[in-house]
Amino acid sequence: MNLKMIFSTVGKVVLIEAVLLVLPLITALVYTEWLVALSFGITIAVALAVFGLSKLFFSPETPIIFSKEGLVIVALAWLIMSVIGTLPFVISGDIPNFIDALFETVSGFTTTGASILTNVEGLSHGCLFWRSFTHWIGGMGVLVFVMAVSSKNNDRSIHILRAEMPGPTVDKLVPRARDTAKILYLIYIVLTVVLTVMLLFGGMPFFDSLIHAFGTAGTGGFGIKNNSLASYNDYCQWVIAIFMLIFGINFNLFYLVIVGKVTSAIKSEELWLYLIIVILSAGVITVNLMVTINETFGTALRLSVFQVASIISTTGFSTTDFNLWPTLSKAVLFVLMFIGGCAGSTAGGFKMSRVLLLGKNIHREFKRVLHPRNTSVVKVDGKRVDEKTISGLMSYLAVYVVCLFVIFLLISFEPFDVETNLTAAVTCFNNVGPGLSAVGPASNFAGYSIFSKIVLTLAMLLGRLEIYPILLTLLPTTWVKK
């Protein structure tokens, strides 16, 4: 294994983090929070020192890496990035407990949005900014960012791209991986700016607009109010709802639209499945709210669309405490937590494209049962899907389910009911944020023990990186020379 290349790439990630940490430092200075600014300063110094050490000891002889190195690079980069990102919270004293702060940071980077804070409004501006900014960094992926800003092309960079980008397959937009990364980040930045401006138009203060734009773009869900977005006006809620849906769409489609291939973008089957599921779920919940708790159509529609968008894009903002909703509505949201957004978006979850493939494969199996001699191939967007992709998907499904159960069992030492523990596991693993019952939108994860917090922290990382990188890095066979 090319250890030097692994550590040198991880070093670069830490350097990028040091640069990005300058933004919250500036925020803290603007709000004259001297202690917080100092804590960011110290963190930047630590990050630079780590980068310096990696530069000193690990200069790669060859840039050649294979998929194994790609997975390890991504996993290690995320782990070390999270640990360094934790420091400002601990040093400034905003979140004094290290494990709590780590949970919060990982929740940020993995764009989960689950929090252990009972009073968000008590946090300093610098820390609030950093907390939401981690969403933005983690949303598109930090290694994709490193690739976009790095000066060198590496023939093997596809292995890193593949390990960090969610979805069953990774499509390049343009021949070079570096240019692909640049285009993705450009789309990401433009959309974020547009959203911030639109929120400003709605009368949201600048700081709030920026924070919520980060939370929405990364499909994270950290807010700055204890009641999330409930206190903002209807216009802002609609804008955020629509943008959450937009950030749940595969970014490749935006690129297709930009280069003028609108028809092939609109024909995407994954997009259609996504829209149909959103419309159906929102419809069911709207009717359910109108009938059961006598909401008016306008309010019911706003609440349901917002919540469906928030859950399916795995953002986790809320405009109301949906824990108090009727069981049917809660059940729909629970199912949406699993599905998640489209592949190639910033959303988490099992991914729409996998659901689509799974459905098509089941359809094929049915045909095979009825007509044993039937031969057929699975096609998506008119193109044949490789059998390897399908068998990979099947084993991913199995690993996904097993991981979910293990997490659920591990946190079941807690004195909560099954609904709480199950949704806590699901919401963390799928990077959604709020669960139901005692971890619902109006509550938080503060009640969990240190052990469970560690388990859930790992669950979030597993979910964001789609299991394999973290799992394989923890396996000794990956490291043993054979």
Add this chain to the structure above:
Amino acid sequence: MRVVVVGCGKIGKTIVGSLLKEKHDVLCIDSNPSVITEMSNAYDVMTVCGNGISYEVLKEARVEKAELFISVTGSDEFNMLSCLAAKKMGAKQTVARIRNSEYNNESLGFMKESVGLSMAINPEKLTAEAIYNLLKLPSAIKVDTFTSRRFEIVELIVKNDSPISGLSLIELRKKTSVKFLIAVIQRGEEVFIPKGSDVVNVGDKICLVSASEDTHKVLTSLGFVGKESKDAIILGGSQTAVYLAEMLEKGHTSVKIIENNKARCEVLCETLPSGVDVIYGDGMSQDILMEEGVTTTDALIALTGSDQENILISFYAMSQKVPKVISKVNRNELSAISEKLGLDCIVSPKEIIADILVRYARAISATVGSKVETLYSLMDGKAEALEFVVMPDFKYTDIPLKTLKFKQGVLLAGIIRGSTPILPGGDDAITLGDKVIVIAKGQSFSNLTQIIEG
């Protein structure tokens, strides 16, 4: 620059690798999904899986934006049709591999014109040419000729008994009145451009530049055996062997081809001039080789379809003291190993093709100022020889070279003025319209001005 490559076989893959090193954006098309997966794992390219003639596939590869379209699948007809489609869709330049000898005659010009091809490449013919050049200068391991054939650049290995080992470049210069230049030395893994005081050691690989008509004299006076091969044995009756035999026959070398397929032997007899002997038999058999005079022949060329056979038979020939042994080896790793084991003369068709296409791509992409006319990779790609035409935008004309400051690792190796080759000294100057040969180590240039510091 955007390049589309159709067909990712041995040759296609090498081309892609070389083009990427030149920082081109490459897009590959192949109909085999596993080849496509392999390509996207090993190279930073975009891939499209499908038939390279299909309109939809070409559309997906956005051929209309491609400056260069290269089709190198196994089928000539496919390549031509694919290039035709790409040309009609707006690809600027198209290159097809056309190997069938029935197309490689007078009909080639007609085909090229009607299909709109910018270039047709024939790996077999080019390989044969490379081997022919080597046979002309038996001690060389690689010979390149610049465009106008005024200069030759020869790669040599300094053997144990060589009279030049241990001498510095200045001392070497005194050995002969003919002008020459040692441009690059490879010692072990290290490649450098030597100064006058540097000494040539045993085992060094050196690059020697001289005027074409002097090459023979230089090599003779430096003690590299200058005897031209008068007869040669070729193993394997491939198309390359046919081209080579035809060239050798014209140059009055007697040729024997050993081929172990009866039907192929008969085809060879039909196509080749009667001066060429065709032997039916297994070239791997030492008996047959002995019978056909391996002990007395001047050269043995192993051109069978198998790298391993070529390597093994070459070692056997070397043990029989054949003065010149050339083997065709396609796999890079095998040629690296055999070179280490002492097999010095290896030709690789795919490297030859990749060289040519990189040169071509460079000429297209260099739109400004003096452009690269020819490019040769030396020492397995660790150094390069480039040929530029001096255009009016080059500001340093008519300045004595000793006052110019060249970049590190750059050597001005030759000037061709009109039809005279000049090996430049400090008092010479570059003038407008000259052709200039530059040797560069570890960097590439697309413009002559770039070689000068500041």
